[in-house]
Every structure is written in structure tokens, then in C-alpha cells.
Amino acid sequence: MRIRIVFSAVLTALGLMLLTPVAAHAHGDTVKVVVTGQRAGHVTADITWENDGDAVDEAVAATVNAVSIDGSRTQGPWRLVRDTAAAPAGWTTAETLPPGSWKVSVDVGFPALGHGDLEVAVPVVDPAPASGAPTASAAAPGTPTAAQPSAGSPSASAPAASAAQVPAADSDADSGSEGDAVWWTTAGVAATALAGAAVGLYLRRRRQTRLGRLG
Secondary structure, eight states, X not given: OHHHXXXXXXXXXXXXXXXHHHHHHHHOSBEEEEEEEEETTEEEEEEEEXXXXXXXOSOOEEEEEEEETTSSOEEEEEEEEEOTTSOTTEEEESSOOOSEEEEEEEEEEESSBEEEEEEEEEOOOOOOOOOOOOOOOOOOTTOOOSSSOOTTSHHHHHHHHHHHHHHHHHXXXXXXXXXXXXXXXXXXXXXXXXXXXXXXXXXXXXHHXXXXXXX
């Protein structure tokens, strides 16, 4: 029984191995690789069968290499992964190219041989402006600040009380000075009246005395 199971598994494996070349032969023995460019630094490529132009449904074993135009920098080798955001024939890289101009080459080894290359320019992307700390806005009217304490605090009530007391003291002083002025005026008028009456009485008596002597 065990021998039959092992024998069946071997036959199944051999069948799968034979079916793969047959499927590849149906489409041809080469694949067409077209490097389409880049998207956000990721290399993009389309891989189809050379003969009929059908997309490659099987897994693809491919390497991606990039060399800067001046030859000073290299990137890769990277592998291609299925590009879910593109057409069925689309492939891309998980890695990204730095900004600059690159000569990108893609070499496919499975399910068939294929090659493609293209000069790709990756632009410099300006970083998004960092959001700074919020600046202190002007205090709304009535909002207590460090220089303007709230109405309920002792530091706010003390100046108000002292400010209220100062005019009161000034008003008392003013009323006292006005009272003194009125008193002195009344006293002056009374003294003047008494002096006038005394002078009048003295002159009347003197006149009567003179008339008595003449009579």
C-alpha cells in the first residue's frame, strides 16, 4: 500500500514537470520584456510571451539591475513581483531607485528567457512641510494673561481696591478743602459785618455827643 502511494506521488511530480515545458512551448520559448519606467521609484515592466503576446501567468524569476548614467552608482540585483496596480502583464520591484537618471536592465530566466532595458529618470520629490508647533495667538478680549490676571484672583482685586480708594481719598481731601474755604468765607463775611456795625454804632454815638455839646 505504501509503495503505491509513493509511486503515485512520483508520477504526479513527473507529470507536473512535463506539463510546464509543454505550456511554455505552447506560448513559445522566449518572453518579451518591456521596461515601462518607474512609479514612485519602483521599476515597472511588462512581461508577455513573445509569440502570442499573452501575459505570463506563471511565476517569473527575473533580476533587475540599475546603473547610474555616469556609472558611479549601482542598484540591485532585485527581483520582480506582480504589480497588482497594473495590467495582468505588469511587474514591478519592491525596492525603489534613488532620484537620478538610471539605465535599468531586466533579465528573465523562468519560465523562459527574456531581456529588456530602458533609461529611467527618477525625479527629486520635495518632502512635505513639517507641521510646526502652533504659534501663540493673541489672547481674546477678556482672557486672563500673565500681565492681566483674572478678575477673581487677589492680584486683580487688590489693584482695583487701591485704585478705588485713591479717588475716595482725593474726594475727601477736596471736600475738606472746600469746607475750609466756605468756613473762611462765612467767617470773613461775619467779621466784616460786625466791624461795620461797630463802626456805625461808634459814629452814631459820637454824632449824638457832638450834638449834645452844641445844644
